Amino acid sequence: MSTQTHLNSKISNIEVFRLPPRWLFVRVETDGGLVGWGEATLEGHTEAIEGALCAIRETFLGWDGDRIQDIWQHAYRSRFYRGGPVLMSALSGLDIALWDIKGKKLGVPIWQLLGGKIRDRVKVYGWIGGDSPQAVVEGASLRKEQGFTAVKMNGTGALDWIDSPTQLSDAVARVRDVRALGLDVGVDFHGRVHKGMAKQLAKLLEPLQPMFIEEPLLPTQPEEIADLSRMISTPIALGERLYTRSDFRPYLERRAIDIAQPDMHYNKGADLFTYVVDPSVFAVKEGYVNAPEGPGLGIEINEALVRETAAQYATEKPWRNLVWYGDDGSLREW
Template identity: 35%
Template sequence: MKITRVETFAVPPRWLFCRIETDEGHIGWGEPVVEGRSATVRAAVQELAEQYLIGADPLRIESLWQQMTKAGFYRGGPVLSSAVAGIDQALWDIAGKHFGAPVHQLLGGAVRERVRAYTWVGGDEPSELREQIGKHVEAGFTAVKMNASGRMSRLATTSEIDGVLERAAIARDVLGPDRDFALDCHGRFTAANARKVLPRLAELNPLFVEEPVVPEYPHLLADVVAASPVPIALGERLYSRAEMLPALQAGVAVLQPDLSHAGGISEVRRIAALAEAFDVPVAPHCPLGPLALAASLQVAFCTQNFLIQEQSIGIHYNVGAELLDYVADPEPFRFHDGYLLRTDRPGLGVDIDEKAVREADGFDSWHNPVWLHEDGSFAEW
């Protein structure tokens, strides 16, 4: 079997899909994207296809992964790692269809029958939280995630700190003692702000607090972890085992690799195995489309130290299109009391509506906001 064609499709709201075709008729789909940089990743996928994929055996997944990540001499980074990730997903999809088995079966078989998922409730405006969380509880979800804050000063004001605590208190009040909430700091805290705020969250018992400081400061992470009585999570902006290792050594409680950023199924499985050696669970990052979620679920079904799955159905970023708009059968993404059920569908387990994807191709206008402090200097979004 040989790869004969590699195509990419930029579709709303902010996703990039990859389609790999073989001479035996098997077609694999993946999702290689950096949000806001889809055109750049699209060019990288095309370059990798021309150099390593066309004419190659798609079942030699590990060999192709090694070539794509290392043969170019300059390695890593979000663009290359995300391009490889989507291609890797598509290759596993082909392998599953070739062997008539779901990817999780090819990776050793299932360790669970269902995957717990959480849903987003925004959080930029605390006044909206109570109603938003209540709707998700009514829908059967047992966990939500929200932004911990809006823009934060370099040294937080009393009002800014109170805003973080107010969000958490509202969530705990609505959810009660048997459901969970997580707070995403989005790297908006400085290390000093993190050390000030995190201890005050302890009595509200968040499931985890995500990315309190930006990932390019790993040397600060151990001190932040030591100051925090609540679990610290991060990993969406780390792209390999090597980049995850310092976070694990610093004592993070939850690792969040992204199946569309961190080298795909192949690398995230290795990241999860590394995390297991530190007694750390993984909660894959996934505010993306159906292929990223399908790949995440395949890993979750066969990974012992999996914790909970992020997913983007109804997320506030989805303007102009939704995850289910591009699938022919929504059943694999149907929630059952906040869980997604294991299926034995081959490959990634999702049927893409190719006509809808081709009609939507050409969208490339999403970019994250640029925030400024009151003095006009850059602020973390």
């Protein structure tokens, strides 16, 4: 049980901000006046996260915010039901904010608290869509101009269990077009290609040497992904829909993936820089972003803009993903 040994680290407030297009920010304040920011976004399920954060607020107000692990263990283990996208996204929002606070309190970046840097800069890719094929080359060219050397795109649009082979050759042509610009490419199957066609598409893409294929099947299919991994030489990335170390375990045990990939997302209308005071921390140079040097997360949130935008957005319906249907009326994976 937490005891309030560090008065100025006591959690005095936890606020949640719903922000367009589909973010959920968490602001944690201590009685010493330190503020940390976290992100609890689970796009399409905003209200569920807000509900989970109500319980987190009720539990952890007054706790010593320095005890990050203790808080994580209590949030995760003290209730009978645990894990999953809703509870873990909510907990992540609090957890990130507490690390931000601790870094600010000690005046160091979070990476300093985790053992120090192992690289000075991080290679990044830019998202270019792929759901609407015609926009792919345009998007890739723009990313190249912005300084990226690599992009990620969706492989296909909606697919039937067994669809026309044309869908596969079109996907290959789009990837080839982007590679022709001199860019490295990651191809996100988005779990929307079913096993029969995922095998084919992975094989067809192999000669184009994607950096990786992502979620080649649904994250409920570790055995099938392990089978696929043995069939192709292309690295397999997955993890966006896994939430804990134990969720990754079947993939690691089966040597099914090459890249453990935490959640990332793209946005329209508001982007990575929108709510950050100084976007230069994310400046892309020759395909890399420098490790942030500021304390905590190394970014400063534009709190006034967050509050103003969240107030305007409060009456709007939260973002929902598209629901796709085939010509036969059956549901397609999005």
